[in-house]
Every structure is written in C-alpha cells, then in structure tokens.
Amino acid sequence: MHTEPAITETVDVSAARAEPDERPGAWWLDGDQPVTEDDTPVDNLFSAKQQRLLVDALYSSWATTTARSFLADANVGVFSTVEQPAIVPDVFVSMDVQPHDGWWETFERSYFVGDYGKPPDVVIEIVSNTKGHEADDKLGRYAEMGVPYYAIFDPNQQVGDEVLRIYRLHGATYERWEGGWLPEIGVGLMLWTGRFEERTATWLRWCDADGTLIPTGAERAEQAEERAKQERERAEQQRERAERLAARLRELGIDPDAF
Numbered sequence: 001m002h003t004e005p006a007i008t009e010t011v012d013v014s015a016a017r018a019e020p021d022e023r024p025g026a027w028w029l030d031g032d033q034p035v036t037e038d039d040t041p042v043d044n045l046f047s048a049k050q051q052r053l054l055v056d057a058l059y060s061s062w063a064t065t066t067a068r069s070f071l072a073d074a075n076v077g078v079f080s081t082v083e084q085p086a087i088v089p090d091v092f093v094s095m096d097v098q099p100h101d102g103w104w105e106t107f108e109r110s111y112f113v114g115d116y117g118k119p120p121d122v123v124i125e126i127v128s129n130t131k132g133h134e135a136d137d138k139l140g141r142y143a144e145m146g147v148p149y150y151a152i153f154d155p156n157q158q159v160g161d162e163v164l165r166i167y168r169l170h171g172a173t174y175e176r177w178e179g180g181w182l183p184e185i186g187v188g189l190m191l192w193t194g195r196f197e198e199r200t201a202t203w204l205r206w207c208d209a210d211g212t213l214i215p216t217g218a219e220r221a222e223q224a225e226e227r228a229k230q231e232r233e234r235a236e237q238q239r240e241r242a243e244r245l246a247a248r249l250r251e252l253g254i255d256p257d258a259f
Contacts, residue, residue, distance in 0.1 A: 043075065043090075043128075044128055046126075046128075046155070046199075046201070047090060047126045047128055049196060049197050049199065050090075050126050050153070050203060050204060051074035051075065051090055051091055051126070052074070052197070053196050053197075053203055053204075053205070053216060054072075054074070054091045054124065054204065054205075054206065055072050055073060055074055055091060056216045056217055057205070057206050057213075057214045057215060057216045058070070058072045058093065058187075058206065058214070059072065059217075060215070060216055060217030060220060061214050061215050061216070061217070061220055062187060062206065062214050066186055066187075068095055068096055068186070069095075069096055069097065069098055070093055070094060070095050070096070070097070071093070071094045071097050071098070071099050071111070071116075072091070072092065072093045072094075073091070073092065073111075074090060074091045074092075075088055075089075075090065076088065076089075076092070076110055076111055077109075077110040077111065078092060078110065078111045078113070078119070078120060078123075078145070079110055079111065079112045079113060079114075080113050080119070080144070080145045081113075081114070082114075086110060087138065087141050087142070087145075089120070089123040089124065089125060089142075090124055090125050090126045091122075091123070091124040091126075092111070092120035092122065092123045092124070093120060093121055093122040093185070094111070094116060094118065094119075094120040094121055095121045095185060097116050097117075097118070100115075113145065118146075119145045119146045119147045120147055121147070121148050121149060121184070121185055122147070122148070122149045122150075122151070122182065122185060123142055123147050123149070123150050123151070124150075124151045124152075124153060124189075124204070125138060125150075125151070125152050125153070126153045126155075126204075127152060127153065127154040127155070127156070127158050127159050128158075129158060130158055130159060132159075134152050134154075134159055135152060135159045135160060135165075139152075139167065139174060142174075143169060143172060143173060143174050144172070146169065147169065148168065148169050148184065149166065149167065149168055149169070149177070149182050149185070150166070150167045150169075150174060151164065151165065151166045151167070151189055151204075152164070152165045152166075152167075153204045155201075155202060163191060163202070164180075164189070164191055164204065166179075166180065166182075166189060180207065181209055187206050187207070187208070187214070188206065188207045188208065188209065188211070189204060189205070189206060189207070190204075190205055190206075190207045190211060190213075191203070191204060191205070192204075192205040192213060196216075
C-alpha cells in the first residue's frame with residue numbers, strides 16, 4: 001500500500017479551550033479575530049458545478065436516509081487553530097454536528113475545529129492546476145488537522161496519473177484507501193460520466209454501499225416524475241384492457257356491468 005511521508009506532529013485543538021466557555025467562538029475571542037473571508041473569487045466553472053453537485057446530493061437525498069446530523073459545504077474556511085490561517089477545501093463534510101444559529105457573527109461564518117469539537121470527516125479537493133498543492137502541502141495540513149478522509153479529484157490528471165485518489169488517516173499519516181466506500185461516514189465516492197447542469201462530463205459523485213448514485217434534488221424530481229409517468233401508463237393499459245374485455249363480452253351477448 002502506498003504511504004505518504006509521515007506527518008510527525010498533530011494539532012491539539014483541545015488546548016485552545018482549556019477554560020470552558022459556553023459561547024460559540026469563545027476559545028479565540030481574547031485573541032486577534034481571524035480572517036474568515038476575503039471575497040476573492042478563485043473557482044472555475046467546472047469546479048463550481050462540481051461543488052454544487054456534491055453538496056446538493058447530500059442535502060437533497062442523503063439527508064433523508066441517514067439518521068445522523070451533518071454539515072456539508074463548499075469553499076468555506078476551516079480553522080484548526082486561531083494562530084494558523086484557514087484552509088479552504090473545495091468541499092467538506094462533518095458528521096454529528098449542527099451549524100450555529102447565527103450567520104453573521106465572525107465565529108460562526110467559518111468552520112472552527114475548536115467550536116465544533118472535531119475536524120471535518122471528509123475533505124475533497126478538485127484540482128484545477130498545479131498551484132493548489134493538493135497532493136503535498138494540503139495533504140500534510142489535512143493530516144495534521146486530523147481529517148479522517150481526504151479525496152483528490154483530478155479530472156485532467158495534473159498532479160498525478162489517477163483521476164480520483166482517496167486517503168484515510170492512519171495515526172498521523174495518510175494512507176491510500178482503495179475503493180470509494182467510507183464506512184465510518186456511511187457514504188461513498190465514485191466517478192460518474194453523465195449530464196449535470198447541461199454539461200456532460202466525468203463527475204465525482206456520492207454513492208451508497210451498493211454503488212448506487214445518491215441523486216441531486218433535480219434528479220430526485222425527475223425520478224419521481226418518471227415513476228408517476230409509469231404509473232399513469234400502467235393505469236391506462238389496465239383501462240384499455242378492461243374496455244376491450246367489456247366490448248368482447250357485449251359481442252357475446254353478456255352484459256359486463258352484471259358482474
């Protein structure tokens with residue numbers, strides 16, 4: 001099994017909350033406030049669509065089947081400590097957490113590991129060029145943060161010879177994880193070639209343990225409409241058969257309404 005160079009130091013986020021405080025964000029309020037956003041657009045059209053595809057499917061479909069709460073989003077800063085700048089994954093999922101009630105308080109705009117009590121469970125990076133350092137610097141930072149699963153989606157194979165690589169944290173080091181199923185999360189990742197938002201491409205998708213795609217909201221609506229159409233067609237076929245049978249009975253001098 002391929003193993004990346006060991007990460008020899010981990011981040012102890014519990015030290016930041018040595019003195020418990022019930023207020024969200026209290027673990028860093030005595031220090032300098034972190035920069036939670038800088039309003040700089042960084043994504044291309046494909047990455048933006050891919051992010052929507054991943055997040056939409058979780059909230060539109062997976063949320064109706066999993067009994068666990070979760071927080072999933074795209075391009076939101078994740079802070080491991082106040083002293084370090086945020087790392088901004090393309091997509092992340094954190095299980096068994098609830099977002100804070102406030103939207104605009106500084107400490108609620110981003111994902112602070114100290115407040116949520118844990119790092120995200122899954123982080124996905126979409127490679128657009130060779131400047132993102134997804135296969136080296138970011139891999140090391142996510143391992144240091146303690147993110148259990150890290151996926152690199154590299155559609156143009158710019159940082160490696162594989163379109164999808166998944167890593168699982170083992171101790172302080174990431175090891176390659178073969179197969180797309182993430183057992184602790186209850187969801188999997190797979191490549192899918194199809195059409196999304198009027199574009200046909202190879203996309204990264206969520207799936208269940210059997211490899212069945214978790215649909216987006218639009219796909220769920222299409223599936224529901226297709227099922228309704230099939231039901232209407234079956235009902236129409238049954239009506240036509242009944243009418244043919246009634247006509248045949250009348251030809252034989254039998255009143256079908258007598259039955």
